[in-house]
Amino acid sequence: MKIKFNIRRFNPDDSKLNEPYFQAYDVEVTEGMTVLEALLKINEEQDPTLAFRKSCRSAICGSCAMKVNGFSKLTCSLQVIPEYKKKGRMVIEPLANHKQVKDLVVDLNPFWKKIEKVTPYLTPMDKEHEERSVSEEDEKTIDQSQRCIMCGCCNSECNALEIDSKFIAPAALAKAWRFVGDVREGDKKKRLERLSEEHGMWDCVRCIHCTQYCPKDVAPLKQIEMLRSSAMKAGILDNPGAKHVEAMADSVRRVGRLDEAAMTFKTLGFLRSIGMIPFGLKMELHGKMPLPILFPKIEKIEEVKKIYEEAAKQGTEQEKKKEE
Amino acid sequence: MRAAIEAARAGLNVAVVTKIYPVRSHSVAAQGGINAALKETDSWEAHMFDTIKGSDYLGDQDAIEALCKEAPSDIMELERMGAIFSRDAHGHIAQRPFGGAGYPRTCYLADRTGHSLLHVMFEQLMKHGIYVYDEWHVVKLVAEDNISKGVIAIELSTGKLHRLHSKATIIATGGYGRVYKTTTNALSSTGDGMALALNAGVDLMDMEFVQFHPTVLPRTGILMTEGARGEGGFLLNSKGERFMEKYAPKVKELASRDVVSRAEQTEIEEGRGVNGCVLLDLRHLGAKKINERLSQIKDLAINFSGVNPIEEPVPVKPGAHYSMGGIATDNDGGTKVTGLFAAGEAACVSVHGANRLGGNSLLETIVFGRRAGLKAAQFCKDAKLYPFPDRFLKDASQEVAVIYERENGESIFKIRNEMNDAMEAHCGIFRDRDRLTKGYDKIKELKERFKKVSLTDKNDNYNNELLHIFEVGQMLDISEAILVGAINRQESRGSHYRRDFPKRDDENWLKHTLIYKDGEEFKIRYRDVRVTKFKPEERKY
């Protein structure tokens, strides 16, 4: 069947047309054909000037990630016909959150720079030259994070990166967990401290785009959560992110609920909370300012307290077992 | 990258030049694993024997000895670098059986071994602060008086030509699978380095030996790992028979790749295929094993063939997979040109001879990458830096300008497609003089037509069409080398099967083919195989 492809093109070298624009191509598509195959077909039969990256065409090299109908996909593993039937259109654009340098090619330098920032190599705990035995379970904790093919889909979809270009972003964070979670790694705490800095892991807005659009099921958000809880367990608490979570956990333990006022106070500290007073007054006028004193406890709060204790106990037992 | 790391460790100033980002290299797609005799009940000698037998005795035994002896310590080093391997119940690196091996000695990470190792190499590259010229394509190796002086590369993002001046150059550009129509190889596997070396005066060795992988998805050519058979998968014909019982009664599906591919092709040609394929049946392995050990395979089969291997057998056929041949090197990656080295699939040491065993290619890249890097580092300590001859850059600019100026020529894609078809039809699994000659004539014709191709895209930045012209030009040279080697080798050995000479002929042909260029003409000479420990004998599985 013939399908119209609308492709967002751009060539900064073209003096007449140096703004991005859409160009349409009619492509004869056969059953099973992937978006990448269709792009190659456009290259060969209609327009060799269309630029895009590609290599393995089997979803493992990470070259051909683009936005298809608004969402980041590996074009080599996405079939045209089902996608077209579902969306009723075929719009191809370069990855978002990166500069378009020509047609579907984006500048990936910021992407690699972010990866470099997390010290992306193992710093072994012990230096002698022999195999370190690793249990199947330990291998499994980092297995998901190490599936990453660095295609950039997650960073392209990341809502925090969209706003804050300095944000370390999910790809590098998944990579970071691949080392923090590795039993052979020696510098876990140092890594976690660095990740707790500004624009680091606590700036993730939990929009879950990264996990939703990762073509290799790396689930970056899950790796971020593991980084965060590891940092907290390692006692790296002197930052707004960790304080916020601690305040939350404390509030649930005490009253079974989320106590916004106490959390604001604990996360931002006394001075910054005072700074919020004018705004707080406006909220108060509308009855919006939560008052901690009035917060009723839930029924059977003692059950919650007990669960906290038991979960902590289970955690320590597991740690012990690991050390053995 | 392994070579770069070793050279950097030795204190050298190293840069990597690559037409795609380092993690995109096709090693990333290696699924099954990497061989090493790690266990006490295994030995490097056994690994060596299996490799030699697999090579159909064409491998050089001293090189194979180095490969197998050094494998265990290289694996341990990878482990220390941070490579992740699947583990056994005791926490040691797990090993699985592989085709042509008498012992389960293939280390792996599920079905993503190449991905795991390639990313570790990239990590080490960053650790050592090695500079990477991302998306630069080398258009010329600069060698004068048999001395390497560097390369000329085109920066794809701008179209600018640059000279990269160096004491030593190591070629690690992988294979040329894209010469064929059905191939497991990446779109970027165009054998660039081999053709560049040939044109710089270096010999290509054993080019007629092309490995066809037995389990490849039809149409797309996407690979289903040998690990699928290693884990117990069956191959069935249209009658539901496990036909490998007939061809290799002892090891069946785990015979070496050339044997399995020929068996499949025979079944298909004799009418026992299913739409030009045979069936890879994994159903009896169960969902759990498939999900854990072969999850990528499952995804690939579903995404690219619409078949879920848990529920249905997967149609597969043989496809071009690996180049046993390549740039002739010594055991340290050295070539005929001083200061020019090669390693990995681009090189031919030769450890794979006439047929490579699964799990030995990643190993080769690691062992011989390390060796080449070390040797290059030693070489550079004493070598002097020769001036870079200006005329090369001028010539290269001139050649590119000519392509840009040419109008109304033929499309490069058309030439490439005809080359793919010709190589598939005339230089595939079963060969004979007639077919090969037809293929040769066709490639010669295409080479003439290639001289008149022109560009539609006249832009400088990210001009993929121009890049493809370079690639196809290189592949035409490679095709010719393969055909010349294949026409001249009048025997059947390993992956090279001549219907008109169906027997192996050790008396006349236990020797390597060396191809070199004399002007535009391809010339041939031969070199003896180095036999040390194991005398050639009949090969049976």
Add this chain to the structure above:
Amino acid sequence: MADKLRYAYYPGCASQEITKEANVTTRLVARKLGIELHDMPKASCCGAGLLTDYDYQLYIAINARIFAEAEQMGMDIMTICSTCLMVMRTANYNLKTSPELLAKTNEILATVGLHYRGTVEVKQLLWVLAGEYGLNNLKKKVVKPLDWMKIAPFYGCHSLRPSNALGFDDPEMPQSLDKVIEALGAQPVDYSGKTKCCGFQVDLVAVETAEVMTATRLLDGKKHGANCFVTPCPFCHINLDNYQNLAEKQVEKKIEMPVFHLSQLVGLALGLTPQDIGLSRHLVSPSRILR
């Protein structure tokens, strides 16, 4: 509808305090629609995603305790918060797909005399309206069609992703909120920010990011012709409404976009008054677009 719809009602922490109006309105709307809501007096906070960062097993166990209560009541859970929805459904999904996790969690629950079998489903008001209750039934109840309103549906993150645990709407082209808007007689506005993040999770951690994000979403909807927003999530509401003036200051642009809770919009169409649905509690007054 053959049977009367009954749910264990889980308003979530936000709607018991800051966004009380959503809780109050939901109860009124449910009464009008004939949906029974049963309180869960023991239910604690779900952890709002933050507990996951604190301790994974604790997060699962705290949620399993909530599910156990609903299981005892013999009902599915309905929440009016997308974050609660995502957090609870993810916990429930993990419990249901991992017998190991379920067993480990029940060990913890056993210490307080509880057990979770894994039979509860978690939904939110939006899903109930667009799903079990049905859009046609909803349409029949409308007494005051909102035909002058051009509404930007703000799905946000946690009613859509991760789709394996949520699964009601397609995260790439969600329909439910648009359809409910249509059923109420109003016109939904299409804009690309509708499935994106409001910034709530980093309000206190990366303030600037949160505020710019909030402004970006609102301006996106405004550009596409919306005269108001609607969201199924109180956290989105806090950012889009309560913090709108901060967002305006951050990007130095006037936005002035009224934002409704889903329940309020339904309430208006069912004939509830602005007083009933607590519109005076909003920081950006919706009065000028009301008729």
